[in-house]
Amino acid sequence: MFQIFTDWYKEYFSNKEAVVLVLLLAAGLTIVVTMGKVLAPVLTAIVMAYLLQGLINYLVSHKVPPLVALIFTYVLFVAAQMAFLFILVPLTWGQLVRFLNEQVPRILSEANAFLTVLPERYPDLVSQQWVNEISAMTTTTLKSVGESVVTFSLANIPNLMGILIFLVLVPLLVFFFLKDKDRLIASIVEMLPTDRPFITRVMSEMDVQISNYVRGKAMEIIITGGVTYITFVILGVNYAALLGLLVGLSVVVPYIGATVVTIPVAVAAYFQFGWGSEFMWVMVAYGVIQALDGNVLVPVLFSEAVNLHPVSIITAVLVFGGFWGLWGVFFAIPLATLVKAVFTSWPREPVPELLAQKDPLDNQ
Numbered sequence: 221m222f223q224i225f226t227d228w229y230k231e232y233f234s235n236k237e238a239v240v241l242v243l244l245l246a247a248g249l250t251i252v253v254t255m256g257k258v259l260a261p262v263l264t265a266i267v268m269a270y271l272l273q274g275l276i277n278y279l280v281s282h283k284v285p286p287l288v289a290l291i292f293t294y295v296l297f298v299a300a301q302m303a304f305l306f307i308l309v310p311l312t313w314g315q316l317v318r319f320l321n322e323q324v325p326r327i328l329s330e331a332n333a334f335l336t337v338l339p340e341r342y343p344d345l346v347s348q349q350w351v352n353e354i355s356a357m358t359t360t361t362l363k364s365v366g367e368s369v370v371t372f373s374l375a376n377i378p379n380l381m382g383i384l385i386f387l388v389l390v391p392l393l394v395f396f397f398l399k400d401k402d403r404l405i406a407s408i409v410e411m412l413p414t415d416r417p418f419i420t421r422v423m424s425e426m427d428v429q430i431s432n433y434v435r436g437k438a439m440e441i442i443i444t445g446g447v448t449y450i451t452f453v454i455l456g457v458n459y460a461a462l463l464g465l466l467v468g469l470s471v472v473v474p475y476i477g478a479t480v481v482t483i484p485v486a487v488a489a490y491f492q493f494g495w496g497s498e499f500m501w502v503m504v505a506y507g508v509i510q511a512l513d514g515n516v517l518v519p520v521l522f523s524e525a526v527n528l529h530p531v532s533i534i535t536a537v538l539v540f541g542g543f544w545g546l547w548g549v550f551f552a553i554p555l556a557t558l559v560k561a562v563f564t565s566w567p568r569e570p571v572p573e574l575l576a577q578k579d580p581l582d583n584q
Contacts, residue, residue, distance in 0.1 A: 240412065240413055240419065241419050241562070245562075252544070261393060262393060264390050265389075265393030265397055266397060268390065268394045269393075269397035269401070272297055272394070272398060273401065274431060275289075276289045276290060290398055297391070298391055301387070301391065315461055316462055318459070323491055327491065331355070335351045335354060339351060422562055425561045426554075426561055429554060430554040433553055433557070437471070437472065437521075437550070440513065440517060440518065441468045441469065444468050444471050446464065448460075448463065448467040448468065449463075449464030449465075451509065452502070455505060456498075458488065459488055463485055463488060466481050466485075467485070467506075467509070472549055472550050473537055473541075474530075474534075474537070474553070475530060475533070485502070489503065532556055533552070533553060536552040536556035537552040540555055
């Protein structure tokens with residue numbers, strides 16, 4: 221038994237680079253898990269800087285001076301952040317409050333009316349006591365959610381202060397990460413072994429995969445959400461901004477997001493239009509947007525396809541989402557790709573004792 225473990229260790233961990241990479245990944249994972257909340261502004265700034273670096277590289281490749289490209293990209297980032305905070309957030313928040321005030325009572329009324337007739341139609345399957353319990357539980361839950369949203373006020377000042385500090389720190393850190401990128405990377409490289417072909421190969425592959433995925437996914441969120449908002453405004457759908465935001469964010473979770481977001485889209489359309497033709501047009505438009513996203517937009521944005529099986533993607537979303545919430549869901553596919561790249565590129569040293577053994581099939 222000990223010999224088997226020794227042979228396995230020699231085959232997979234005799235390469236110093238592999239050991240260094242494992243230690244680096246373990247250290248990074250430990251830091252994120254144990255100090256993720258404290259380092260949230262730093263980690264967010266790293267992601268934002270990584271996204272913006274693609275635009276800087278594009279501008280520099282088209283003969284724009286590096287300093288001008290940096291300033292232009294940073295100003296664009298700050299302007300986008302301000303637009304998000306002072307235009308999109310108030311608009312969607314207002315629509316959410318309006319939905320809770322206007323539609324939730326109507327939804328409760330129709331749900332109770334539907335539940336009330338169930339004991340009469342299916343007396344053997346549904347009891348009046350069960351209907352009363354479900355109705356009371358649903359009413360209590362929805363009202364508590366509505367009250368929590370509507371009464372968001374001075375009691376949340378500590379949280380608001382934390383958010384404001386976050387919003388100030390992130391742009392500042394993004395600027396320094398973009399400005400001193402080469403110096404920061406050089407300081408990290410100094411800690412790695414001088415001869416590092418394995419680490420270089422894995423990191424190069426991951427740079428291509430992550431840059432393609434993260435930047436492409438950010439563009440997909442913006443385009444899908446924006447097109448949904450414009451389409452719903454044209455169709456006269458209430459809460460178009462809120463639904464557009466939900467549809468945009470749904471692309472973060474492959475396969476699952478679009479299915480889940482179909483429910484609020486259908487509910488909003490039904491309670492506004494009923495089962496009429498307007499409802500059908502809304503659902504057809506939503507279906508067309510999802511079809512174009514999956515069959516046109518994704519192939520265009522993701523030029524370097526992430527070669528992962530759907531089961532692997534869903535598993536990665538569940539695992540990393542459980543660890544880090546929304547950020548874990550967003551980076552589930554790049555992290556799964558990292559794991560796959562490490563296993564695929566892992567150097568293996570042949571064990572002499574195993575090579576000396578003859579294959580039994582050779583004697584036949």
